[in-house]
Amino acid sequence: MARISVPVSATRLAPPSQVHSAPIRAGVKSSNHPTEPQNVRKVGWEYLWQSIRTSLPLVVIDLMALALAITVSRQLVWLLGGAAGMNLSAMFPPIALGFVIVGAELGLYPGIQLSPVEEFRRLIVAVACMFAVWTVAVLIVQDTFDVQGWFLALSFALCATTLVMARSVARRVLGSREWWGFPTLVCGDDTRAIEVYEWLRTSPHVGLRPVGVIADPSSLELDGSEPWFLGDWSSVRSHAVDGKAYWALVIPSEEAQSDITDEVDSCLEAVPHVQLISELSGLPDHWGGRRPVDGLDGIHIQQNLMLPGKRLTKRLIDLVVATSALLVLMPVLVAIALAVKLTSRGPIFYGHSRLGLDGRGFKAWKFRTMVENADTKLDQYLEAHPELREEWEKDQKLKWDPRITVVGRVFRKLSLDELPQLWNVLLGEMSLVGPRPIVTSEIEKYGDCFGLYTSVKPGITGLWQVSGRNNTTYDERVQLDEYYVRNWSPWLDIYLMLRTIRTVLFAEGAY
Structure with a gap:
């Protein structure tokens, strides 16, 4: 049995530095499994x-x-x-x-x-x-x-x-005790799903207590009166919440062995533990036979940021590192503030409205790196250079932005302008590592992944910042954010923070 946390449609786990080129895009919904974009479920004290x-x-x-x-x-x-x-x-x-x-x-x-x-x-x-x-x-x-x-x-x-x-x-x-073990959904448009359900029901010592079966009724020729049948794939979230189910066993359909995304994707936003049962056996066969035993062969996908203990670990890392960084960098912050104030007119800090956890807005603070009336100057510049409008609309960035001051260009190159966001981290509005904070106009570009994006706090740094930054396309940026949320671990955060130091020192992909 493999226990790994992977993006559903990935054929392999790519190194973080190469993720932007890997086929990791998930979140594409099949018409057979309709779901509405929504936030990833968070489990708490009950779990x-x-x-x-x-x-x-x-x-x-x-x-x-x-x-x-x-x-x-x-x-x-x-x-x-x-x-x-x-x-x-x-x-x-x-x-x-x-x-x-x-x-x-x-x-x-x-x-x-x-x-x-x-x-x-x-x-x-x-x-x-x-x-x-x-x-x-x-x-x-x-x-x-x-x-x-x-x-x-x-x-x-x-x-x-x-x-x-x-x-x-x-x-x-x-x-034999009802309070022991975890309620579990069995999901699959194959008769093997019913067999797995019956096996779990008669094997309570495994610790997975079946709540019922999620399936497409037409695939299994069900009339809806079966006591074990819960509903179709669109009802996964409601049954997971109502039944307090924290596990889902997904049995791939024989007709869709080459692409399991549609079979798994409906469960990922509702259940923290998803077990994809091996297509070679269907039922456990650790002894070499086809009879069920105490184990389910397959791939275990764990949604770490759904789990309260993992979220607490991430918050503790944020508080310790952000507090330490503010104390150590205080002389640098003062020097940057003086440079901003003495070289251009306007306030020292600039707060930009961004979308955060659960889609709530907040002010992401930066050292001001632009001139006053920056938006007006941008509109005038794009009118004078219409050939650059496409570049702006594509990535919301310009290689040469006329609004940026001389010292602001240096601060941006070294990402020093983002240091005030350590205050956002202390307030709990941001995390040290996470998806890049976005504005309302960018929601459409995230599509079905927007619910996944808003399930975590945006970060000062992240997978995008160490994977090319402005040299990546927006679609690649969305994929990187999705990969991060699906595969978060404390070690991934530590790795990305260390990689960020190198990226900043060499100004990789910054402008």
């Missing part, structure tokens, strides 16, 4: 609470299994006349915490939709990491390594065995 309810019992059971296994190992060592050579009461709590952190990173919590083989592998890796940290901790705390090696080996074997057995029992018990 967090469901994640806690699903994860916490497994955390408790795992820690109990570890404590039991290590205690039994210690007792066996004493019975055989040996000594473990360590204080378990002091060492176990931090080691157990490390196990939980590693387990969460490996996806053991909440541990949804893992095959027995994959869950076994991840448990062994987590235990191995725990024992590696355990060994290093003993070496640091004690001058000599007096822990018996066979005690560690026995503990490792018992921990691995006990964890696997405890997990198996826990899943069976928890699966």
